[in-house]
Amino acid sequence: MSTRRDFLEKLSLPFLTISLLKNKKLYNKMTITEKDEPVLKVALMGLGSYATIVANAMQQCKKAKITGLISGTPDKLKEWSKKYNVAEENCYNYSSYHNIKNNNNIDAVYIITPNALHKEHTIAIANAGKHVICEKPMALNAMEAKEMIDACRKANVQLLIGYRLHFEAKTLEVIKMRQNNEFGKIKIFQGLSGFIIGDPKQWRLNKTLSGGGSLMDIGIYSLNAARYTLGEEPVWVTAQEAKTDKEKFKEGVDETIQFQMGFASGAIASCTSSYAANGLDSFFISGDKGYAHIEASIYYGPSKVTTSKGPLTQPHTTHQAAQMDGMADIILHNKQPLIPVDGEEGLKDIKIIEAIYKAAQTNARVYIQ
Ligand code: NAD
Numbered sequence: 001m002s003t004r005r006d007f008l009e010k011l012s013l014p015f016l017t018i019s020l021l022k023n024k025k026l027y028n029k030m031t032i033t034e035k036d037e038p039v040l041k042v043a044l045m046g047l048g049s050y051a052t053i054v055a056n057a058m059q060q061c062k063k064a065k066i067t068g069l070i071s072g073t074p075d076k077l078k079e080w081s082k083k084y085n086v087a088e089e090n091c092y093n094y095s096s097y098h099n100i101k102n103n104n105n106i107d108a109v110y111i112i113t114p115n116a117l118h119k120e121h122t123i124a125i126a127n128a129g130k131h132v133i134c135e136k137p138m139a140l141n142a143m144e145a146k147e148m149i150d151a152c153r154k155a156n157v158q159l160l161i162g163y164r165l166h167f168e169a170k171t172l173e174v175i176k177m178r179q180n181n182e183f184g185k186i187k188i189f190q191g192l193s194g195f196i197i198g199d200p201k202q203w204r205l206n207k208t209l210s211g212g213g214s215l216m217d218i219g220i221y222s223l224n225a226a227r228y229t230l231g232e233e234p235v236w237v238t239a240q241e242a243k244t245d246k247e248k249f250k251e252g253v254d255e256t257i258q259f260q261m262g263f264a265s266g267a268i269a270s271c272t273s274s275y276a277a278n279g280l281d282s283f284f285i286s287g288d289k290g291y292a293h294i295e296a297s298i299y300y301g302p303s304k305v306t307t308s309k310g311p312l313t314q315p316h317t318t319h320q321a322a323q324m325d326g327m328a329d330i331i332l333h334n335k336q337p338l339i340p341v342d343g344e345e346g347l348k349d350i351k352i353i354e355a356i357y358k359a360a361q362t363n364a365r366v367y368i369q
Pocket of ligand 1: 217
């Protein structure tokens with residue numbers, strides 16, 4: 001006689017698990033373990049300094065795991081495959097990675113290469129039929145970003161951008177406070193992002209590989225945070241650039257840039273992005289009823305958030321682990337995050353970056369289309 005258990009085993013497990021999760025009582029009775037949950041199988045591409053942080057963080061993930069590696073350095077592939085228990089047949093170099101299309105052990109590729117390579121890599125991975133997770137900034141300009149979105153759409157794969165703060169508990173609480181009108185009518189956003197950059201030979205200071213300077217790399221956090229904390233898009237920008245070291249910061253690579261963004265509601269954002277000053281790491285949002293001040297706003301935390309209703313106490317979680325579990329939910333379960341992380345979200349930032357550079361060059365207010 002067929003038992004209830006036999007019946008359950010015949011059903012598609014992913015579907016079953018999602019349905020059961022909605023009914024926690026039933027789920028507990030069914031003794032379906034965490035092991036039975038579908039897990040997002042991720043290949044990391046570009047095994048540099050940030051990929052190292054992501055790989056370590058992913059050891060804490062419950063819904064995503066590293067199953068593949070892509071690197072141009074054979075020694076790194078050997079070392080990482082051993083460290084993260086990745087089978088040799090799931091390791092690729094930049095000439096062979098197109099073959100991931102035949103690899104069922106890889107659902108998605110996380111692109112962690114220099115900015116200028118994001119477009120080429122995204123399109124190749126989409127054409128291989130795999131989902132794309134691409135680091136910020138998603139592209140060098142809006143035209144590239146649109147091509148990436150189109151390629152992923154055409155290939156019917158998802159394109160997500162590595163906005164880790166979109167999964168950070170205190171950031172999400174600040175957004176909920178705004179949604180609950182706890183700040184009232186928001187008037188002001190201030191963003192400070194900066195550090196003193198070292199080696200003048202690194203790709204971040206090479207316009208061809210980076211697409212710009214501090215704004216592309218870290219100023220993007222302030223403008224992105226202004227958009228998600230205010231919950232609206234800027235309609236204009238103005239900007240001023242200052243350069244004290246023309247040898248290190250060549251033409252097209254900004255050292256320090258200040259920018260202002262105006263919003264239809266009347267709110268104004270004022271931000272500083274710099275490769276020449278340490279300790280710039282805070283967001284401030286203030287309205288006619290309350291405020292929030294986020295310190296350690298862009299690094300890996302724990303952040304400190306003080307608000308008009310007191311300090312926020314959400315526990316710190318490793319950003320990249322929360323991000324990759326959150327992205328697994330998006331890709332595997334079509335879950336909608338509170339703040340989008342899709343290609344369109346990345347494109348919005350790139351369009352604003354383009355407008356800021358134009359405003360700095362022309363000394364004029366630039367309207368966002
Ligand atoms: P990195 O230089 O440490 O690593 C880049 C990797 O890409 C290296 O392993 C390098 O070998 C590889 N690579 C492949 N082709 C290359 C080429 N043609 N030229 C140079 N390198 C090449 O850089 P990173 O700090 O890891 O940054 C990589 C990406 O991650 C960037 O887009 C950056 O903006 C992003 N990033 C995001 C965060 C975040 O918090 N979300 C933090 C740091 C970096």
